[in-house]
Every structure is written in structure tokens, then in C-alpha cells.
Amino acid sequence: MKKFLSLLLTAALLLGLCGAAAADEDLAFQKFDHVVEVHIGMAVEPTDVTLEDGDTADNNYYTRYLLDNYNIKVVVDWTAASGDDFNQKVALTIASDSLPDAMVVSDRTYFTAAAEDDMLYDLTEVFDQYASEQVKAIHATTAGKAAELVTYGGKMLALPNISVAADGVLVLMMQQNWLDDLGIAVPTTVQELHDAAAAIRDAKPAGDRTIPILGAQKDGRVYADFLHSNFSFGFDAIFAAMNAYPGYFVLDEEGKVQYGTLSAETRTALETLAQWYAEGLIDPEFATRDYSQDIVNANECGFFCGPWWALGYGNGDSFKNSETVDWQAYPLFTDDGIWNAKMKTLGTSYTLVNSGVSEEVAQAIVIMNNVLVANESVFQNETAEDIEWYPLRNVTAAMDECEYTYKAEISVLNGETEPEDWQSEPNYKLLAADTAVVRSMVPGYKQGETLHRSDFLYTPETESNFQRQYALLIGDRPYATVELNNPVYSVTYTTNETIDRYWANLEALEGSVIRSIITGKRDISAFDSFAEQWMAEGGDKILQSVQEEYDATK
Amino acid sequence: MIETKSLSRRVFLVVNTILLIALAFSCLYPIWYTFCLSFSDKAATNAGWVTFYPIGFTTSAYGEIIKDQAFFNSFLISVERVFLGTPLTLLIVIMIAYPLSRSQREFHGRNVFMWIVVFCMLFNGGTIPWYMCMKNYGMIDNMAGLILSCSLPVFNVILMMNFFRNFPRDVEEAAIVDGAGKWRTLFQIVVPCSKSVIATITLFVSVYYWNEYFQGLVLSNTESHYPLQTYIRQIVVSIPMGVNLTTEQMIKMNQLSNKSLNAAKVFITIIPMLVVYPFIQKYFVTGIMIGSVKE
Amino acid sequence: MKGSKKNLAVRIKDQAAYYLMCAPGMLWLFFFSIVPMAGILMAFQDFKPRRGIFGSKFVGWENFEYLFSMKDAQNVIMNTIIIAFAKIVLNMIVPLAFALMLNEVRRIRFKKTVQTIVYLPHFLSWVILASVMTNIFGYDGIVNLIGGLFGYEKKVFLSDAGFFRGFIIWTDVWKEFGYNAVIYLAALTGINPALYEASAIDGAGRWKQTLHITLPGLSTTVVLLTVLALGNILNAGFDQVFNTYNPMVYSTVDILDTWVYRIGLTKLQFSLATAAGLFKSVVSFVLIVISYALAYKFADYTIF
Structure with a gap:
């Protein structure tokens, strides 16, 4: 209906x-x-x-x-x-x-x-x-x-x-086969994630090279901010599960614009992450590694955060390197069972x-x-x-393309509709092709059961189809099927003159402080002095300018 | 040496020798290590097992390079840059250093010119105005730009100038008495007697051209026109960032980085230096000595 | 009177050759150094590309005021001075020590071989060395491998801001010590051997000889080189830092030149970048002039 x-x-x-x-x-x-x-x-x-x-x-x-x-x-x-x-x-x-x-x-x-x-x-x-x-x-x-x-x-x-x-919604990606081997259920909260990661750390399923939770690479971002999104290896899912939205301009209860990085929740989340790093749960080469993607492709990590395409499209080599690996995507909830997620702006180019x-x-x-x-x-x-x-290629795609396709494909798999029903929808440019192949690509589908890697057809000839279908049907499954209780939007996704003036400096400052806190180079008190410095070096003016813009639109 | 050596002296000599060997080793090891990486199996390299010898010896990295058109392009561009740029720069340096080595009395413009040279060494308008000038001169993306972009190497001018200052005056004066003009004196008397300093500056200038990467990056319009060091930098130093890339770009980054291949490219980049350097280095010691210390 | 006038004319004609010889070099400087210097004006403007250097609005010292009020800039300047100063001092001491050590060696072939080898790193670019260093000090590099043999835990050196500054300084010293020793070795050969013979007769050991003859013999060179290095106090080595650093270590190794590059060429803060660059040039120029004067006054040495 x-x-x-x-x-x-x-x-x-x-x-x-x-x-x-x-x-x-x-x-x-x-x-x-x-x-x-x-x-x-x-x-x-x-x-x-x-x-x-x-x-x-x-x-x-x-x-x-x-x-x-x-x-x-x-x-x-x-x-x-x-x-x-x-x-x-x-x-x-x-x-x-x-x-x-x-x-x-x-x-x-x-x-x-x-x-x-x-x-x-x-x-x-x-x-x-x-x-x-x-x-x-x-x-x-x-x-x-x-x-x-x-x-x-x-x-x-x-x-x-x-x-x-869906590009902007970072969910928790995990090697389900490791969890199964260890008899651990899919973690749904921060504490469960901690325990699962600790179990992986101790069991070392990939030997000495095991990395329980993989994070940002050298020059990568630790979380999406109001200007940048759509990348893997941010800790956004973990931050959001602790009600922290660093990098976004958010409204507090009084309707005042605040910068999410400076919130008490972010501080707590950073303490937690630092703790995890110290416990060996987070990649020791966090923020210095050349390519985090190498680790995923080698199937040497248990968890990472990524958008829907991070599975399938994003880690094609994982499946080449192992026939048994079973990457899955799930949301991470708060302790109250709420799914928070930062939402991205339309696009950044x-x-x-x-x-x-x-x-x-x-x-x-x-x-x-x-x-x-x-x-x-x-x-x-x-x-x-x-x-x-393609010259001047600047992606223009309907915002709900993935979810729409997901639902169409499931209905085709269930036999409720036929591929022919989906052939004429110009807004969704790949829908016709997707629904046409989905039955042959997912021969193991059983209605009502969770899809696993083994349900997909994987041959060298079908690899590109496999990657897309895996990304859609597993990578995007959380966002397409689970109710997102609390989508969080930044008050602004664009800069203004004030932001332009101070941002370069503040962004660099933020990046280095956050990284050094997580890696334990500085303790959490650095956060407080950072917050002061951020305000003093133009942050207060930025907040004021964003507030004014926001008030003007009300 | 008929020197009776005390015990402490002997201990000192042994320790001294060991330290010197260690220092020399430290200077050779990085090159050796790169060499080992390039001949090691990709897996062993990425896992970090290589230490003092190649592990899983293979020449596959070099096999891949042979097919790598971009690498060869860049190699040839750098070779061309060195062979065209070095003689030109050398000529200009010799010509400006000689008059500057005269005294103010002999050459009235000397001090003014000298200060202009020094001033230009220290002040610059920054990359952007410089780029705009290069653009107006039509020196974007061509060999002329790559050669002329590195302004006059002032350090080398000073080196050569000091050398000329120490050049025995009576020889020059004898030439002038014989009726030789200044040009002939410079090119037929002074230059032939300055082999060591010219060899030194040839080395410095060609190394400079060979090693330069930044102007190559700014001035080239496409990667296939990059000089070799810019090319190397692009593959081994600059990391594609995990931000602001489209989904497809992110996906492409997922191919395993190939340290063995990179090491092979780096090693090939070093080879010309290793080949040329032993021949020139004997000149360069005398050249730099005479040039930098006024007697 | 007439005679001297004629002399002057002759002299100018006489010197024409010198002017001509300078011409190519001066033209080169004019086109590739002096013309772009118009860009220095940007430091005093709110530079807008479309309006150009001659059409943008002048804002006086505003960019400088902003520059010096930024903690980031202060940090960067401190980093620059610390790194450059450490490099100046160590690039003096280490090559000197090395030259003295090498001077003690009597076997000529060994001496020559060592000397030849240690010059080598000087001729390798930072692009090359950066990639080699990353391999050596990386998480899977040989330093961690050897550390592991001795029971040390693997460390991530390249993200450690505390480590990185020393890393930048010492790798530079390592790269240059052989080359820098050349001048000392040259000065050593200039010390009169008779002094050693005389003191040997007096019963002085090698150590005493080093202390009382060799070091004083080198003192002029040392002082001179130190003074001349003054001008480099804001020159911490762009190529090296640019090719090795990462955002994790900005706090300790981000230097003026790399910072100027980033804010100018990726953040489009043209005027601010130019102001910072100009600040560096002016300080360097003043210091060079001072060191020139000092060297001339105390050592009677003219470099240029």
C-alpha cells in the first residue's frame, strides 16, 4: 500500500x-x-x-x-x-x-x-x-x-x-563471523560495543594484527562536521549513541545555538574513547595510519563506522580475501534504546x-x-x-534513492512485485537495473530472515553487481528498515563571513585537540582549555553569527 | 707513525672507529632498506617483516614499473630538466659571480647588484603572485617554466663569487696585459682554472633540479607532466584524504597500497644520484672549501 | 680635470663588460623575483582576486594585528623558532664532533670512505627521505620491530607530537652532518702541524692537544658559521616538514612556511598568508644584515 x-x-x-x-x-x-x-x-x-x-x-x-x-x-x-x-x-x-x-x-x-x-x-x-x-x-x-x-x-x-x-548516516559495521565465533550478540549499546571489542581484543581472531575498533586515518576526520560528511571511519555512531554531536551547530533547550563539540556529552564521549584507546580497543595507529581501508579489506578489524556504501562497494576486497567473512551493519542505540544520527547536508561539491x-x-x-x-x-x-x-560529474541523486531501492528490491524478492513494475521511475536512475538483477544476485534470500554474505551470488563476473547489492541490502538496511528516532540536523551547513574568517584556525585546533585526547597524549582537561580557547579565538563570534542567521529564518 | 699508543688511546681509537662506522651505516641503511623493500614480496613489506635483507625475493615491483608509463614520463621530464637547466643556470651564475667578485672600485655597480641579489633571496611575494607571473609569461605546464621557475640560486652565486675573489690576480692581470678583454679573461683564463668549483656548482644545481618537487606541482597542468619528485610525492607522501570525496572515489581508495612498488620507484629515483655522486664528490670538497672560506 | 673625465668615460666603457655579464642574472631576478614582489602589497589589503593587487582595498596593519592575535600563529612562530634554533645549534655541534672524530683516524682509505658515505643523505630530497623515514618509523617499521625484540611495546611514533619535533630536528641533523663537516675538515687541515709537534714534545696527549690546539684553531670558523646562521632563525625547513608531518603533530611541528602554505593555498586566506610571509622575510633580512655586520666587524669577513 x-x-x-x-x-x-x-x-x-x-x-x-x-x-x-x-x-x-x-x-x-x-x-x-x-x-x-x-x-x-x-x-x-x-x-x-x-x-x-x-x-x-x-x-x-x-x-x-x-x-x-x-x-x-x-x-x-x-x-x-x-x-x-x-x-x-x-x-x-x-x-x-x-x-x-x-x-x-x-x-x-x-x-x-x-x-x-x-x-x-x-x-x-x-x-x-x-x-x-x-x-x-x-x-x-x-x-x-x-x-x-x-x-x-x-x-x-x-x-x-x-x-x-544515507551517505551521511554512519552506522556500525561489524564482522559478524567473529562475533558468531565468540558467541557474542550484535552490540546495540555503547557498553555492549565495549564488551564485544574487548572480547575481540582478547581472542585475537586475526592474530597480532587484530584491531577491535578501527578509526580515522591520517588526515581523516574523527567525525562528520557541518561542512564535511559521507566518509568512513568517523566515530559518529558512537558519539551519537552518547547523545553527542560534535562538529554540528545544535540548539540547546533554550533555543540557543551551541557548537556540538563543546558539549558535556562530547566531553564524556571523548573520555570514553580515550579509555577505549588505552584499553587497546581502538586502533593503536588511530589518526596516523595511511589507509584505514587496508585493514577492512584485510578483514583485520571487528568494528568501524561507515555509511551504507562502506560495505560492498567500499570493501570489495574483503570478500575477495575471504570467502567466509560476513560484514553486517547495525545501528548503535543509546542506553534508552534511542537511535540518534547526525544527518548530512545535501552534498559538498x-x-x-x-x-x-x-x-x-x-x-x-x-x-x-x-x-x-x-x-x-x-x-x-x-x-x-x-x-x-565523465566531465563535470557532480552527483545529482534523489535523497531517498537507497531506501526506495531497498524497499523495491525486498518487495521483488518477496514476490510482491515484479521487476517490470519498477522500470519507469526517472528519479531513481538505477532502480530498473537493480530490481532486474536482485533475484539472481541474492539466491539465498528467505523472507523474514537476516541476509548474510552466503546468501549472495559472488563470482568475478558478478562482482560489481554484488558490491552494489551488498551495499544496498546490508549496508543500507539499518537506515531503510529501523526507525531513526532522532535525526539531528546542524543549524547550518554553510559558512558565512564570520565562519570563513575564523574557521581555518579553529578547525585545525579542534582536530589536533580531539585526536590527542583520544590517543591519550593529553588528558581530558585539555578539553576544557580547548573550549575556552575555541570561544576566545572567534568561536563566540561564530556562534553569534549562526544564531543571528537562525533567528532571521524563524 | 711512530707513536706509542697508550691503552686509553687505543680504547679511544676502537670506540671512535665503531662510532664512525655506525654513523656511516646510518647514512647507508635507509637506502639499503628501500632497496630491500623494493625486492620483497608485497605481503612481507606491508606486514613490516623486512629488516636487513629482502623477504620473499621478487622483482615483480620492477616488472610493474616497466609497464608504468606515468613513471617513465616523469623520469624523462626530470632528466630533461636537469640537462637543460644545469648548463643554463651554470652559465648565468658564472657570468654574474665574476663581476660581483670585483671590488667596488673595479665595478661600480657591484654593491648595488649584490644587495639586490641578497634582497631577492630573502623577500618574495608568495606563491600566488609568483604563479600569476608565471602564467602571464606563458610558463605554465612547460619545460621553460620548470627551468626558469627556480630563481637564481643565490647560494651558488656567493660560492662562486668567493672562489673568483681568491683567484690569483696576477694570472688575470697577465691576461689583460696580453690584450685579452674581460670576456676572454673570464672564459679562457678564469673558468678553465675553476674546475673544482664549477664541478661543485654543477653538482648542486643538477641535484637541485633533480630534487625539486614544489614548482613541479604548482606549475604542471596534469600529472603526466610532473617531474619525478612531484610524481613520487603524489604516490607516497600525499595521502588522499577521507573527506570530501565522492562515494566512488572512496571506493577506489580501497585497493591495497603497494609499499614494494613505491619503494622500487623511490629507489630508481635515487639511482642517478648514487651513480654520479662518487665521481663528483672529490671536487666538491675542494670546491666548497675554497668558495666558503675566505683566505 | 679633463684627464679624469676621460678616465671616467674610459672606466665606464671599461666596465660595460661587467654590466653585460650581470645582465642575464639580473633579468632573471627581475622577472622571477622582483615582479612577483608586487604581491607583498596583499599583506596590507583585503585581497580580492578579481579586483587584483592594484584594485583591492587597503586595510593597513589589520592583517598583522589579526595574525599576531591568533594563538595558532603564536604557536607556529614558537615552533619555527624552537626548531630552527635547535637545528642551528646541533648542525654546529654534531658536524664539529664528527670532524674531530674523523680527524683522529689515521687510515686514509677508511677516512675517505666514511666521508664519502656521510655526504650522501645531503643530496637526497625530503620527498624521498620522508617516504623512507615513514617506512622506518612507521607502526610496522623497523624501529618498532627492533624495539619489539627488546620487549618494548609497539609505538606510533608519527602521531606523537612530543616525539615529532625531535624527529624533525634530528633527521635534519642526520641528513646534513656529513655535508656540514666539510668546512670543519677544511679548517682542520689549515692548522699548523708544527703546533702539534711542539705540544707533543711538551708531553701533551691527544686530548689536551684537541682542547688547546684544535678547538681554538677552529673557533673562528665556528663563530663565523654561527653568526651567519642567525638569518635562518625563521627558516625551519619547509620541504622537510611539508613532506613528513600530519595533522596529529601540528601542535609541535607546524612552522611558518607550512602554515602559510595551508592558509593561503587551501583556505584562500591570501592576505593573511602574505602578511605572515612578509613578517618572516623582514625578520630574516634584519638578522642577515646584523650578522653580516658582525662578521665583518669581528672576523673581517665579507660573504657578499
């Missing part, structure tokens, strides 16, 4: 939109009558080997597709490895006022800096005319938040990144368009985004070249 309703709703929504602006759809996928060049800067993965021989960043399956079908010629002005190197290039282009026609930046700082200095193209009209219905429908699922994110001074100055909500480009180029950029959203799943069947090579 529920499913039927949502189907109806989607259909109605789509019909309404199509009716309103049917003519625009031609513009959204128009082929220019002459070649339009779009110059971009691009982040690449140096380790990627999926490009065919002779293909390059600006001559590959995707760029040829764009040229052949839309007369859009992509010229890559520069590339850099994603992460620091790419950010440095972005900073240099902003500093020297030499933005390429477009680039996708991964931090809001760059968006605001460029916007503030009038470097960005006003996309308001172009987007309105040229964005496809599908893109607009996905924007609509955010209830205006997407538009808010990219609006600066009343103008739309970037294309937003809209990623699935922005497609910036140089204010100096011609209208045609701006149109081409919007069209490129339309094409990506419409055809992403098709591309993946047609070429082995990684989708990251």
Missing part, C-alpha cells in the same frame, strides 16, 4: 512537472548546431586504469558521446589528483582569477570565495530553461535546500551536489561556472549535467571506463 502510494505520488509529481514545462525538455537535451567548447579543470585518480588505450581525460567514451550527440566539445585545461593537489589547483585558479569555464570543487570555501568576488556565472535563468525535468524533480525532493545551497546574493551561482541521505563564459557554454554545462543524470546507469553498461571520467 505504502509503495503504491509513493508510486502514485511520484507519477503525479512527474506528470505535473511534465505538463507544466513539456516544451523545455527539447532544450534540456538539444544538440547545438555547431561545436561548443567547454574548458574544464578536473580531479582525477592517479591510480585509475579504466581508460582504454589512447583515451585521455578529454578524449574518452564520455567526451566523444557528448560531442557526437550534443556537439559539446570538452577541453580539459588541467587535471590534478583528487584531494589536496586538486584543491591547490582550485585555489590557484581562484587566486589568479583564471577559472576554467567550469570545474567541480569539493569544498564550500571555494564556492563562497569565488561567489563573493563575482567570479561566477549567474545560472538562475539558464538552469530554469535548460535543466531537465528529471534534474528539477530531484532538486524538488530536497524541498528547496538544493537551491538554498547554491544561492548567493539572490542568484544561483553553482550547480549543487545532491547525494542520497559545487559545479562552478566562470562568469565570463558565453551563454552557450553555460547552457552546455547544464545540458552535460542533464545527460549525466539521465544516462548514468546506461553508461555503466556501455563502457568499462570509470564514470569518474
Whole structure:
């Protein structure tokens, strides 16, 4: 019934939109009558080997597709490895006022800096005319938040990144097979997690290399904050189970904006984590390890926190390395049985368009985004070249895509619906493909029973399907099926002038204090002096500015 | 040596020798260790079992490098940079150091020029204005940029200048009496007699070009144009961060890091140094001595 | 009168060759050092790229006031001074000790071999050494392996802020001691052998000779090098720190240059970064001028 309703709703929504602006759809996928060049800067993965021989960043399956079908010629002005190197290039282009026609930046700082200095193209009209219905429908699922994110001074100055909500919900990932061997039940509270980790520490299922709880790597984050989310190895699930929301601006009982890191709950949680570190429950190389992911892939840790894709997609090698490993995902509750979770903002990347480009180029950029959203799943069947090579790829996906897919798949597995029932829902771009394969990918499914690794079909040929299905059906199971009692949103997910001014310093300070407390380099009293210092060095002004913004929206 | 050695003297000599051997060992060991890692099995390397010899000896890392186009590209770029950059820099250094080695009386512009040189050594506008200039000069992403970017190596100018100062004046004066101009004096009399300092500065400058990574990072538009050290830095030092990456990027990071392969690349980067260095080092001792200590 | 005028003209013509010789170097400096120095103005502006260096608003000393009010900046400056000072002192003492030790060796081949080997690290880049050091001091590195043999627990050295500062200092000393010893070895050869012979006749042992002849013989060199190193007090080694540090150890090893890099090139605080850079340049310049004057006055030494 529920499913039927949502189907109806989607259909109605789509019909309404199509009716309103049917003519625009031609513009959204128009082929220019002459070649339009779009110059971009691009982040690449140096380790990627999926490009065919002779293909390059600006001559590959995707760029040829764009040229052949839309007369859009992509010229890559520069590339850099994603992460620091790419950010440095972005900073240099902003500093020297030499933005390429477009680039996708991964931090809001760059968006605001460029916007503030009038470097960005006003996309308001172009987007309105040229964005496809599908893109607009996905924007609509955010209830205006997407538009808010990219609006600066009343103008739309970037294309937003809209990623699935589940990306931001960190749950507890665990090696169920270890727990089973030790006869331990799935831990649901912080104390149970402690006891389970202690049992793993003592039993050493992976020998001397056993790590009960894995945490952030060198340069990784200890928890999501209001600007950054969607990564593994934060301790967010543990913090939330102790009612602590570090990194977020939250409201106290009186409606005053507070910074979550400074709360008494965070202090207690840090004490606990420090205790755990001292007891050998947390990775001794916490925050210095090069790649935490190596440990998961080697199946050498018991627990870590991660979003839905951390299983399957995220640890494909785990399953290659062991046939028996059974990674599972569960929420961690407070002692009162409440599931708290920090919720993320829509997305953290922005497609910036140089204010100096011609209208045609701006149109081409919007069209490129339309094409990506419409055809992403098709591309993946047609070429082995990684989708990251798609120029200006900035994920635009319905926020509930994972949960919606999860429910559709379960209903297909239960025989309540057939794959054919799910073939025409443009908002959920992978749904048709997912429901078509789910029965063959999960031959061991029994209605009402928890899925395990052994229920999935795993062969080298089906590996990519396996990874996706595992992520959806096990990784996203908590968020799709368990009631999230208390979703916690930050008061803001964007910076303002005051934050911009002080944040770099405060963020660095916070990072180093938190890490050193957990690792026992400094005792918990460092927390108190940190709290004072945080306030003194601009934190108080930041709180005030966020409060003012919040009050203004009330 | 007919020196009767007391007991304490002998003890001292033994201890001294041992300490010196230990120091020398400490300087060689990191290179040896890298060598061992590169010839060890990937699993043994990642597990940290390698100590003084390769474990699970294999050349597979080198086999992989042979197929690694990016590595070779960067290698060639660095080689080109050294071979084009060193002679150019050397010439400019010789030409500016010679007049600066004259006294103020002989060359009126000497002090002013000297202070400009020193001033430029200490002050800079920062990376961003410098980048903007390089961009305006059209020196982004090309060999010219990589060569000219490292401004004049002032330390080497001073070294060479001091050497020239100590150059026996009578020889130069004899040349002038013979009717040789300043240019001929410099290039036909002074330079041929300055082999040690020129060898030293050649070494310094080429090592500088070989080791430079930062400008390579800032000026190159794509990784395939990185000089070797920038390339190495990208694979072994800069860690892709677990933040702000898309899901797909995170997923790709899950491949096991390969310490053996990295060690092999690092080792190959060191090799040119190991090969060239023993030949030049005998010059460099005399070169730096004469250049830095005024007699 | 006429004669001297003519002389002057001749002299200028005479010196034209010198000016020409300087020209390529000066042009190089002009284009790649002096022109970018316009960027120094950013330190006094609220720099906005689109408005450019000549169009941005001037804010006087505001950036400097903010800079010096930041605890972070104070910490960074302290780190810089501590690390640089330790490096200056140890890069003096250790090579000196090494030179004296090597001087005692009579076997020429052994001496030459040791000397050749210890120069080597000087020529390796920090990019290379950083990766090698991480392997050696990492959790699975050889230091922990050997420590384990002696019953020590494995440690995570590279996250230990207390350890890391010493690590930065000593690895630098290790890298440079061979190279730095060259000058002392040179000065040692300059000491008159007759002095040793005379004192040997007086019955002085090697130790006494070292104390009374060798060290005084080196004192000028030591003093001179110390004075000249003064200008480096804010130069703690960007390449080294940049390639080895991690956020866990910012508190003890983050130095001015790395900090400037981060706030300027990843956080886009252009003006603040420039202000910090300028601060460093000015201090260095003043110190260099002072040390130049000192060296000239007390040792009659002109470096440039």
C-alpha cells in the first residue's frame, strides 16, 4: 500500500512537472548546431586504469558521446589528483582569477570565495530553461535546500551536489563471523560495543594484527562536521549513541545555538574513547595510519563506522580475501534504546561556472549535467571506463534513492512485485537495473530472515553487481528498515563571513585537540582549555553569527 | 707513525672507529632498506617483516614499473630538466659571480647588484603572485617554466663569487696585459682554472633540479607532466584524504597500497644520484672549501 | 680635470663588460623575483582576486594585528623558532664532533670512505627521505620491530607530537652532518702541524692537544658559521616538514612556511598568508644584515 502510494505520488509529481514545462525538455537535451567548447579543470585518480588505450581525460567514451550527440566539445585545461593537489589547483585558479569555464570543487570555501568576488556565472535563468525535468524533480525532493545551497546574493551561482541521505548516516559495521565465533550478540549499546571489542581484543581472531575498533586515518576526520560528511571511519555512531554531536551547530533547550563539540556529552564521549584507546580497543595507529581501508579489506578489524556504501562497494576486497567473512551493519542505540544520527547536508561539491563564459557554454554545462543524470546507469553498461571520467560529474541523486531501492528490491524478492513494475521511475536512475538483477544476485534470500554474505551470488563476473547489492541490502538496511528516532540536523551547513574568517584556525585546533585526547597524549582537561580557547579565538563570534542567521529564518 | 699508543688511546681509537662506522651505516641503511623493500614480496613489506635483507625475493615491483608509463614520463621530464637547466643556470651564475667578485672600485655597480641579489633571496611575494607571473609569461605546464621557475640560486652565486675573489690576480692581470678583454679573461683564463668549483656548482644545481618537487606541482597542468619528485610525492607522501570525496572515489581508495612498488620507484629515483655522486664528490670538497672560506 | 673625465668615460666603457655579464642574472631576478614582489602589497589589503593587487582595498596593519592575535600563529612562530634554533645549534655541534672524530683516524682509505658515505643523505630530497623515514618509523617499521625484540611495546611514533619535533630536528641533523663537516675538515687541515709537534714534545696527549690546539684553531670558523646562521632563525625547513608531518603533530611541528602554505593555498586566506610571509622575510633580512655586520666587524669577513 505504502509503495503504491509513493508510486502514485511520484507519477503525479512527474506528470505535473511534465505538463507544466513539456516544451523545455527539447532544450534540456538539444544538440547545438555547431561545436561548443567547454574548458574544464578536473580531479582525477592517479591510480585509475579504466581508460582504454589512447583515451585521455578529454578524449574518452564520455567526451566523444557528448560531442557526437550534443556537439559539446570538452577541453580539459588541467587535471590534478583528487584531494589536496586538486584543491591547490582550485585555489590557484581562484587566486589568479583564471577559472576554467567550469570545474567541480569539493569544498564550500571555494564556492563562497569565488561567489563573493563575482567570479561566477549567474545560472538562475539558464538552469530554469535548460535543466531537465528529471534534474528539477530531484532538486524538488530536497524541498528547496538544493537551491538554498547554491544561492548567493539572490542568484544561483553553482550547480549543487545532491547525494542520497544515507551517505551521511554512519552506522556500525561489524564482522559478524567473529562475533558468531565468540558467541557474542550484535552490540546495540555503547557498553555492549565495549564488551564485544574487548572480547575481540582478547581472542585475537586475526592474530597480532587484530584491531577491535578501527578509526580515522591520517588526515581523516574523527567525525562528520557541518561542512564535511559521507566518509568512513568517523566515530559518529558512537558519539551519537552518547547523545553527542560534535562538529554540528545544535540548539540547546533554550533555543540557543551551541557548537556540538563543546558539549558535556562530547566531553564524556571523548573520555570514553580515550579509555577505549588505552584499553587497546581502538586502533593503536588511530589518526596516523595511511589507509584505514587496508585493514577492512584485510578483514583485520571487528568494528568501524561507515555509511551504507562502506560495505560492498567500499570493501570489495574483503570478500575477495575471504570467502567466509560476513560484514553486517547495525545501528548503535543509546542506553534508552534511542537511535540518534547526525544527518548530512545535501552534498559538498559545487559545479562552478566562470562568469565570463558565453551563454552557450553555460547552457552546455547544464545540458552535460542533464545527460549525466539521465544516462548514468546506461553508461555503466556501455563502457568499462570509470564514470569518474565523465566531465563535470557532480552527483545529482534523489535523497531517498537507497531506501526506495531497498524497499523495491525486498518487495521483488518477496514476490510482491515484479521487476517490470519498477522500470519507469526517472528519479531513481538505477532502480530498473537493480530490481532486474536482485533475484539472481541474492539466491539465498528467505523472507523474514537476516541476509548474510552466503546468501549472495559472488563470482568475478558478478562482482560489481554484488558490491552494489551488498551495499544496498546490508549496508543500507539499518537506515531503510529501523526507525531513526532522532535525526539531528546542524543549524547550518554553510559558512558565512564570520565562519570563513575564523574557521581555518579553529578547525585545525579542534582536530589536533580531539585526536590527542583520544590517543591519550593529553588528558581530558585539555578539553576544557580547548573550549575556552575555541570561544576566545572567534568561536563566540561564530556562534553569534549562526544564531543571528537562525533567528532571521524563524 | 711512530707513536706509542697508550691503552686509553687505543680504547679511544676502537670506540671512535665503531662510532664512525655506525654513523656511516646510518647514512647507508635507509637506502639499503628501500632497496630491500623494493625486492620483497608485497605481503612481507606491508606486514613490516623486512629488516636487513629482502623477504620473499621478487622483482615483480620492477616488472610493474616497466609497464608504468606515468613513471617513465616523469623520469624523462626530470632528466630533461636537469640537462637543460644545469648548463643554463651554470652559465648565468658564472657570468654574474665574476663581476660581483670585483671590488667596488673595479665595478661600480657591484654593491648595488649584490644587495639586490641578497634582497631577492630573502623577500618574495608568495606563491600566488609568483604563479600569476608565471602564467602571464606563458610558463605554465612547460619545460621553460620548470627551468626558469627556480630563481637564481643565490647560494651558488656567493660560492662562486668567493672562489673568483681568491683567484690569483696576477694570472688575470697577465691576461689583460696580453690584450685579452674581460670576456676572454673570464672564459679562457678564469673558468678553465675553476674546475673544482664549477664541478661543485654543477653538482648542486643538477641535484637541485633533480630534487625539486614544489614548482613541479604548482606549475604542471596534469600529472603526466610532473617531474619525478612531484610524481613520487603524489604516490607516497600525499595521502588522499577521507573527506570530501565522492562515494566512488572512496571506493577506489580501497585497493591495497603497494609499499614494494613505491619503494622500487623511490629507489630508481635515487639511482642517478648514487651513480654520479662518487665521481663528483672529490671536487666538491675542494670546491666548497675554497668558495666558503675566505683566505 | 679633463684627464679624469676621460678616465671616467674610459672606466665606464671599461666596465660595460661587467654590466653585460650581470645582465642575464639580473633579468632573471627581475622577472622571477622582483615582479612577483608586487604581491607583498596583499599583506596590507583585503585581497580580492578579481579586483587584483592594484584594485583591492587597503586595510593597513589589520592583517598583522589579526595574525599576531591568533594563538595558532603564536604557536607556529614558537615552533619555527624552537626548531630552527635547535637545528642551528646541533648542525654546529654534531658536524664539529664528527670532524674531530674523523680527524683522529689515521687510515686514509677508511677516512675517505666514511666521508664519502656521510655526504650522501645531503643530496637526497625530503620527498624521498620522508617516504623512507615513514617506512622506518612507521607502526610496522623497523624501529618498532627492533624495539619489539627488546620487549618494548609497539609505538606510533608519527602521531606523537612530543616525539615529532625531535624527529624533525634530528633527521635534519642526520641528513646534513656529513655535508656540514666539510668546512670543519677544511679548517682542520689549515692548522699548523708544527703546533702539534711542539705540544707533543711538551708531553701533551691527544686530548689536551684537541682542547688547546684544535678547538681554538677552529673557533673562528665556528663563530663565523654561527653568526651567519642567525638569518635562518625563521627558516625551519619547509620541504622537510611539508613532506613528513600530519595533522596529529601540528601542535609541535607546524612552522611558518607550512602554515602559510595551508592558509593561503587551501583556505584562500591570501592576505593573511602574505602578511605572515612578509613578517618572516623582514625578520630574516634584519638578522642577515646584523650578522653580516658582525662578521665583518669581528672576523673581517665579507660573504657578499
